[in-house]
Amino acid sequence: MKPESVKPKVAFFDFAGCEGDQLQVANMEEKILDLIEVVDVVNFREIMTERSDDYDIAFIEGSIASDHDAERLKGIRENASWVVALGSCAAIGGINSIRNAQPYDLVQDRVYGDDADKIEAWDVAKPIDAVVDVDGYVYGCPINQDEFVHVVESLLQGKDPNIPTYPVCVECKMNENVCVFARDPEKNAANIKQAVDNGSPAEAGPFCLGPVTRAGCDSQCVNEGTTCWGCRGLVPNPNENAHQEVLEKYGLSVDEVMNKFNLYFGWQQEELKNEQ
């Protein structure tokens, strides 16, 4: 089914997440007034009371982590022509997938103690494409408003959105940042290697996931003085597309970078292992 009306109907739904991506839509300020000229918002629980099951595009924020969530998401998939993942939690599992690497009984015990049996949740948090087919992805934590608009326009025009498949290092070099690994000459190279071996790179001075992380953010965290945290997820085929020059210079392998310092990649790493 394809939308018949000129003005497509869009809906927003949220699962396990912080609603920060929907907030980026609300934060478009005056541009929202332009947006509602070209689309009909028919379902957006965070800001409106009206609800409708008749929509063309469903934007999904948050990870899926329970049977109840999964059933609700499948229902949305049936109603929508296009399903778009909004932000890291929906697109790649994101920050929620940190716990995927922790034993689930320990996770439950730490948070709920004696009440753990009252909680219904999966032992891992999953991106939405682990449960339903997904037509478009807006990466980032939070999403970038321009990329959101670009993905929506592309879908409506029947084109593939132009999303980078190269790493953040490419953008970072264009921005002429000092490489994070070179910020503190005394602490680096050997020190980074040692810290990675110990599983605690943050202790060795700044560590950066730019070499393995999908670009498209304009390296904004490095521009703001910190490091790339990996929020846009791994580049496709990290072994081919990672930034080899930076990795070689500091004696790091792709596996070391993505396995030892990891906030957003939990689900993606599992998938990579399963493919191999």
Add this chain to the structure above:
Amino acid sequence: MSNNVNIDVEYLTRVEGHGNIKVNATNGKIEQCEWQVIETPRFFESMVVDHSYKELQHITSRICGICSIGHTLASLRATEDALDVDISRQDELLRKLILHAENMQSHVLHVGYLALPDLMGTGSVLPLASSHPEELKTVIRLHRLSNEMSELIGGRTTHPQRLIPGGFSKIPTEEELIDLRERLKNSTNDLTACADVLEATADGFPDFERETEFISLTSDEDYAFYDGIIASTDTGTYPVEDYLDVTNEFVVEQSTAKFARNNRASYMVGALARLNNNYDQLAPMAKGVAERFGLKPVNHNPFMNNVAQLVEVVHNVRDSIKIINTLLDEGLEAQDDYYEPEIEVKPGRGIGAVEVPRGILFHDYTYDENGICTAANCVIPTNQNHANIQKDMEKMVPNAINTKPEDEIKLDLEMLVRAYDPCISCSAHHLDVEFVDD
């Protein structure tokens, strides 16, 4: 008269997160009257374990997109408390500034986009684009100003990048602060226009009061957001370290989030609680707005939380101008690019308490000798409000079923929950860590 009532609001709209309102009455006898919280848990207190002190504010910022700056600051304060890290006066002022920005952003979003439609008789803010374009543009301008302010100080409106243990990785320039001060000064007309709109419609709030306890931070220095001790309208003050004796969280069947109580069966946190505890420290212009609505301490009408939020927005603007004046008078001390403060790691436990838009927020971390987190606890404002919402409903419903039709009761209850501006996805990762030595 509605002797038979069946109200079943699944996924209440225009609030953050997922909550239900259930009321059942037959022949005037109430069989069910519940505020239910039904969010999938996210397990943050486990997620942070085994991570470095440098990552915790980045992870816990993701508890809530709307109050990500407040979570980041509560997190940094807990880490800095545990590691005995002092920050400079300049950094403290900049942090107070960005907390004002977030409070403004969140309150303007709530009052203007989420609460106002109830008073205007619409289901969302969207129809106001054609029916009240000037009013809506005023709200949008204030919302954009607060977002631009967050971006200027923190590098981004949501999930700030520059806020790190010990200070900032990058700070704004004096020119940027001068420009911001100008825009804050120029917002006076918009603030007045917002107060006009709310005053013209405020009789749409249901007439309701219930005496309760109000808890917030308080400080001798200012109307407390960033720093202070715990204050209760019932029982006086407590040091922040004693927060668990104040919050007393407990599990209830109807909710995946915990409830809290201190002196009574419930208490309230948020803008109204802050105003009730710290009214005298409001900026004069903010007090002027409170007076227009007859809002003075101690006010026990939860719907006045909407008004208290507007009063706080005015205070945020005025106090931000004052902070920028101080920063500029003292001269902004420059720092290196990609700045990272030196921090000596040591084992220990630290607690951070910060006022975020919805109320008092606590982060509590324990670190080992390598600066790796071994235990964490966060007490979220909305958790502390759940029991108060429930108790308000229990008072409101018995009166209403004898005097109002069902659809009016339903709207009143929805407006009641919205008045608390709940942030349900924040509140629903239960927080239970046993600190045996307390």
